[in-house]
Each structure stands twice: as C-alpha cells, then as structure tokens.
Amino acid sequence: MKKILLTGLALMLSFGLYAQKTYIHAGKLVDVKNKKILSEQTIVVEADKIISVNPGFQSGGSKDSTIDLKDKTVMPGLMDMHVHIEGETSPTQYVDGFRNNEADIAFRSIHFAEKTIMAGFTTVRDLGGSGVNIALRNAINSGKVIGPRIYTAGKSIAPTGGHADPTNGVRRDLMRDPGPDEGVINGPYEARKAVRQQVKFGADLIKVTATGGVLSVARDGSAPQFAQDELDAVVQTAADFGIMVAAHAHGDEGMQRAIKAGVTSIEHGTMMSEETMDMMKEKGTWLVPTITAGMSAAAFAEIPGYYPAVVAEKAKRIGAQIQETFGKAYKKGVKIAFGTDAGVFAHGDNYREFIYMTEVGMPNLEAIQSATITNAIFLGIEDKLGSIEPGKLADIIAVDGDPEQDIKVMKDVVFVMKEGKVVKK
Structure with missing residues (x-):
C-alpha cells in the first residue's frame, strides 16, 4: 500500500499535479479571536489560502518551501x-x-x-x-x-x-x-x-x-x-x-x-x-x-x-x-x-x-x-479574512518582538504575505 501511495505521489510530481505548499514557522502566533499568543506554530499555505495551522514546527516535501519566522510574532494582515x-x-x-x-x-x-x-x-x-x-x-x-x-x-x-x-x-x-x-x-x-x-x-x-x-x-x-x-x-x-x-x-x-x-x-x-x-x-x-x-x-x-x-x-x-x-x-x-x-x-x-x-x-x-x-x-468578510485559520485567504504579517508586551513593535513589520504571495521579507 505504501509503495502505491509513493508511486502515485511520484506521478503527480512528474505531471505537475502536486500543489506546492509553503510552511511558515511562527515563533509566536497571535490568536486574534481569543486575544492570546500561541507559541511555535506552523501555518501551511497552498495557493492563496491557509490549509492548516498546527502546533510545533513541521516540514513539507522536497517541492515545498519553508519561511522561517521562528523569532517573530505572526498575525493576520x-x-x-x-x-x-x-x-x-x-x-x-x-x-x-x-x-x-x-x-x-x-x-x-x-x-x-x-x-x-x-x-x-x-x-x-x-x-x-x-x-x-x-x-x-x-x-x-x-x-x-x-x-x-x-x-x-x-x-x-x-x-x-x-x-x-x-x-x-x-x-x-x-x-x-x-x-x-x-x-x-x-x-x-x-x-x-x-x-x-x-x-x-x-x-x-x-x-x-x-x-x-x-x-x-x-x-x-x-x-x-x-x-x-x-x-x-x-x-x-x-x-x-x-x-x-x-x-x-x-x-x-x-x-x-x-x-x-x-x-x-x-x-x-x-x-x-x-x-x-x-x-x-x-x-x-x-x-x-x-x-x-x-x-x-x-x-x-x-x-x-x-x-x-x-x-x-x-x-x-x-x-x-x-x-x-x-x-x-x-x-x-x-x-x-x-x-x-x-x-x-x-x-x-x-x-x-x-x-x-x-x-x-x-x-x-x-x-x-x-x-x-x-x-x-x-x-462582512470574516469567512475570508481577519484571522489565521484553515480556509481563509493567506494574508499574514510578522513583527519583531511581542506586541502584547510592547505595542510599539507594530511600527516595524518585517514580513508581509497577501493571498499567499510574499510581498515583503
């Protein structure tokens, strides 16, 4: 069974059917719905959308990319x-x-x-x-x-x-x-x-x-x-x-x-x-x-x-x-x-x-x-934007420091992604 799955994946890659994903490693992640900060989270983005948010730092396959924001605080655009x-x-x-x-x-x-x-x-x-x-x-x-x-x-x-x-x-x-x-x-x-x-x-x-x-x-x-x-x-x-x-x-x-x-x-x-x-x-x-x-x-x-x-x-x-x-x-x-x-x-x-x-x-x-x-x-667009959750558009930013402790860190945004495309890094 494992061999069949691997063969299927190889065929998908050879025909360009495998959608490349981006793995964002967030040292801190602002949960804006609950007004709290989570530690060490992985945001997985495919095309223009977030497909998962998982605890810990996870890696994708050889065709996927990784963005290292382990020393940053990540939040929605x-x-x-x-x-x-x-x-x-x-x-x-x-x-x-x-x-x-x-x-x-x-x-x-x-x-x-x-x-x-x-x-x-x-x-x-x-x-x-x-x-x-x-x-x-x-x-x-x-x-x-x-x-x-x-x-x-x-x-x-x-x-x-x-x-x-x-x-x-x-x-x-x-x-x-x-x-x-x-x-x-x-x-x-x-x-x-x-x-x-x-x-x-x-x-x-x-x-x-x-x-x-x-x-x-x-x-x-x-x-x-x-x-x-x-x-x-x-x-x-x-x-x-x-x-x-x-x-x-x-x-x-x-x-x-x-x-x-x-x-x-x-x-x-x-x-x-x-x-x-x-x-x-x-x-x-x-x-x-x-x-x-x-x-x-x-x-x-x-x-x-x-x-x-x-x-x-x-x-x-x-x-x-x-x-x-x-x-x-x-x-x-x-x-x-x-x-x-x-x-x-x-x-x-x-x-x-x-x-x-x-x-x-x-x-x-x-x-x-x-x-x-x-x-x-x-x-009226909370189904599409406003938080980092699966199914929403990948509008994601990051700052240095901890905004819960010092709101002035919002001055210096070091990373910006809009709809899955990196605008600033």
Missing part, C-alpha cells in the same frame, strides 16, 4: 477602515489641486498603496477621493500594482459648501455649481442620484460628510450639514444596492442625524456625547476613531503656514479631542473598528493608532483584534 489613498498631507496640499492632473494623482497613489501594504495593512477602506481610488483598486486586484485590498467610496457626498464640496475656498469664478455627479447634493432626490452615480462609477460603499470637517477651507468643523430627509435618502438608496454608508462627523447633532438614518459607521466622532454613544449601542453603529489624524492635524497646526488660518484654528481646537472621545466610547461599549485617516498624516504610519488606542485603556491584543477579525466582521 492588518485592516485600516479609513484611509485616503490618493493623497498625503503637505504644506502645498491646498494649491496642489490646481496643479495636479488625474494622472499625477494616479501615479502618486501607487506609491501610497505600496507604503500601506509594506506597513502590514493588506486591506483598507478608502473613504473619499477623486475617483482614481476606484481605478487603483482595480489595478491592484488585477495584479498590475502592489498594494492592499481596497474597498472604496469613490467620491464623498456632501451638500453645497459642505466638507466634501470640491470647490470650497476657491475664488467665485472657479466655484461653479457642482452637483450629484461630483458628490454635491441638495435635497433627497439629488441624494439618491449621487449614491446611484457613485455606484455606477464603481464605488463599494458610500461616504457622507454629516458635519463640517477640520481640514476643509470652511469656517465650521462641527455643525450638521445634511437635513434628516437627505441622510435618510442616502442610506435607503445605498441599502437598495446592499452597501454600507460611512458618516464623517465631528459634531454631536450631525452624528445623531446620521445614526437615526441608519449609517453603518461614524468616522472620527470628536464631540460625541454619552447620549450619542447610547444611540450607537442601541442601533449597532460602529465608531471608526481615527485618533492619529486628530493628533497629527493638531501638531501640524502648530507649524506656521502649514494650514490656512481657518483650518489651523479648527485643528488646534478639536484635533486632539478624538483620543479622549475614543476612550469614553470604548469603555461605554460602543463597537470599535480600527481606522486611522491615513493621508492626513503619512501613509505607512498607520501603526500609530495602536499606540493612541492603548494609551486610553484598550489592551494591546484587543487593539490588534480591532484591526483584524473585528474589521473583517465589520466588512
């Missing part, structure tokens, strides 16, 4: 639920829009995508750009570009003069009157058209700016910007397409309107009241805290001339509040999805969010959990 992959903060960002063509934005975004995946983030949610983010997603999916798996909102939706109105702050002859095609709406009918238009362009989800923002060239950063019927129309139309709605919101009233409408997530949540936290718990609304963006904006605002004066004033006043609000919301039991707002700060520095989260009470492994299996649940 990280997920960031709030990035802007098309751009990055700069003292010239407010004039770059008059200089850069769509092609310039596209080539620059390739660089940011690579920085993101090299930092261990194999999945991201892009929450608003010019539409280049849709093309970038497609280029990554087809293997033309190296980068994370992208779920994108395309262009954010705002009312006239709202946070995502692309003509804010320009002289009047350049303002025009942008409409639903450009993500600017007034009234529920235009709200429906704007959602349908973004879906037509290829968006995976919808993003609305439910309140003013910090970095837009507009006076107020917290007042509500949509009437209730407009938000209701956005969420209802998105639901017809089976997609979620993310609501940028700093002010409390705008959050409450968005929650009543049924948005999936509140982004930032800076001035959130306890009443709003209770509403979120009742409705199952998620908070994507983006603490790093708030802390970064507040720091940049101290540099003379970095932001326009109206932006700098808002950044100094409300930027750093986000961390305090996150701490309160977490302790109150609001559902947390890891997200950073990368682009407001340098892409690749997404790890800083782990530090800010743990500074106000979230345990280290729970912070990592929020960026892995929790975010997979948030996206």
Whole structure:
C-alpha cells in the first residue's frame, strides 16, 4: 500500500499535479479571536489560502518551501477602515489641486498603496477621493500594482459648501455649481442620484460628510450639514444596492442625524456625547476613531503656514479631542473598528493608532483584534479574512518582538504575505 501511495505521489510530481505548499514557522502566533499568543506554530499555505495551522514546527516535501519566522510574532494582515489613498498631507496640499492632473494623482497613489501594504495593512477602506481610488483598486486586484485590498467610496457626498464640496475656498469664478455627479447634493432626490452615480462609477460603499470637517477651507468643523430627509435618502438608496454608508462627523447633532438614518459607521466622532454613544449601542453603529489624524492635524497646526488660518484654528481646537472621545466610547461599549485617516498624516504610519488606542485603556491584543477579525466582521468578510485559520485567504504579517508586551513593535513589520504571495521579507 505504501509503495502505491509513493508511486502515485511520484506521478503527480512528474505531471505537475502536486500543489506546492509553503510552511511558515511562527515563533509566536497571535490568536486574534481569543486575544492570546500561541507559541511555535506552523501555518501551511497552498495557493492563496491557509490549509492548516498546527502546533510545533513541521516540514513539507522536497517541492515545498519553508519561511522561517521562528523569532517573530505572526498575525493576520492588518485592516485600516479609513484611509485616503490618493493623497498625503503637505504644506502645498491646498494649491496642489490646481496643479495636479488625474494622472499625477494616479501615479502618486501607487506609491501610497505600496507604503500601506509594506506597513502590514493588506486591506483598507478608502473613504473619499477623486475617483482614481476606484481605478487603483482595480489595478491592484488585477495584479498590475502592489498594494492592499481596497474597498472604496469613490467620491464623498456632501451638500453645497459642505466638507466634501470640491470647490470650497476657491475664488467665485472657479466655484461653479457642482452637483450629484461630483458628490454635491441638495435635497433627497439629488441624494439618491449621487449614491446611484457613485455606484455606477464603481464605488463599494458610500461616504457622507454629516458635519463640517477640520481640514476643509470652511469656517465650521462641527455643525450638521445634511437635513434628516437627505441622510435618510442616502442610506435607503445605498441599502437598495446592499452597501454600507460611512458618516464623517465631528459634531454631536450631525452624528445623531446620521445614526437615526441608519449609517453603518461614524468616522472620527470628536464631540460625541454619552447620549450619542447610547444611540450607537442601541442601533449597532460602529465608531471608526481615527485618533492619529486628530493628533497629527493638531501638531501640524502648530507649524506656521502649514494650514490656512481657518483650518489651523479648527485643528488646534478639536484635533486632539478624538483620543479622549475614543476612550469614553470604548469603555461605554460602543463597537470599535480600527481606522486611522491615513493621508492626513503619512501613509505607512498607520501603526500609530495602536499606540493612541492603548494609551486610553484598550489592551494591546484587543487593539490588534480591532484591526483584524473585528474589521473583517465589520466588512462582512470574516469567512475570508481577519484571522489565521484553515480556509481563509493567506494574508499574514510578522513583527519583531511581542506586541502584547510592547505595542510599539507594530511600527516595524518585517514580513508581509497577501493571498499567499510574499510581498515583503
């Protein structure tokens, strides 16, 4: 019998029918579901999937390969639920829009995508750009570009003069009157058209700016910007397409309107009241805290001339509040999805969010959990991603050191695999 099996294996090898496997020897493995670290595990990968996870260090056959991570801590690929992959903060960002063509934005975004995946983030949610983010997603999916798996909102939706109105702050002859095609709406009918238009362009989800923002060239950063019927129309139309709605919101009233409408997530949540936290718990609304963006904006605002004066004033006043609000919301039991707002700060520095989260009470492994299996649940893809288990896609990263003891080790990701292909080693 043994001879028959060996002969069969030899025939499979000779005809190329034997699928080569990769054996990953993990000195430590983060079990993100149970928030614990396992020692000396072997992850077996075939093609793009994990086929087994076994205790001890095991070896394959002569045709198989082995990756030695015995002195590393291994975990699932990280997920960031709030990035802007098309751009990055700069003292010239407010004039770059008059200089850069769509092609310039596209080539620059390739660089940011690579920085993101090299930092261990194999999945991201892009929450608003010019539409280049849709093309970038497609280029990554087809293997033309190296980068994370992208779920994108395309262009954010705002009312006239709202946070995502692309003509804010320009002289009047350049303002025009942008409409639903450009993500600017007034009234529920235009709200429906704007959602349908973004879906037509290829968006995976919808993003609305439910309140003013910090970095837009507009006076107020917290007042509500949509009437209730407009938000209701956005969420209802998105639901017809089976997609979620993310609501940028700093002010409390705008959050409450968005929650009543049924948005999936509140982004930032800076001035959130306890009443709003209770509403979120009742409705199952998620908070994507983006603490790093708030802390970064507040720091940049101290540099003379970095932001326009109206932006700098808002950044100094409300930027750093986000961390305090996150701490309160977490302790109150609001559902947390890891997200950073990368682009407001340098892409690749997404790890800083782990530090800010743990500074106000979230345990280290729970912070990592929020960026892995929790975010997979948030996206509805927990059957495919979010943990290192048989049957899931092989998105795997590794760091030096022990993140349970020192969360700062998340800064230096030394190994990245996405769908079974090694991206960084």
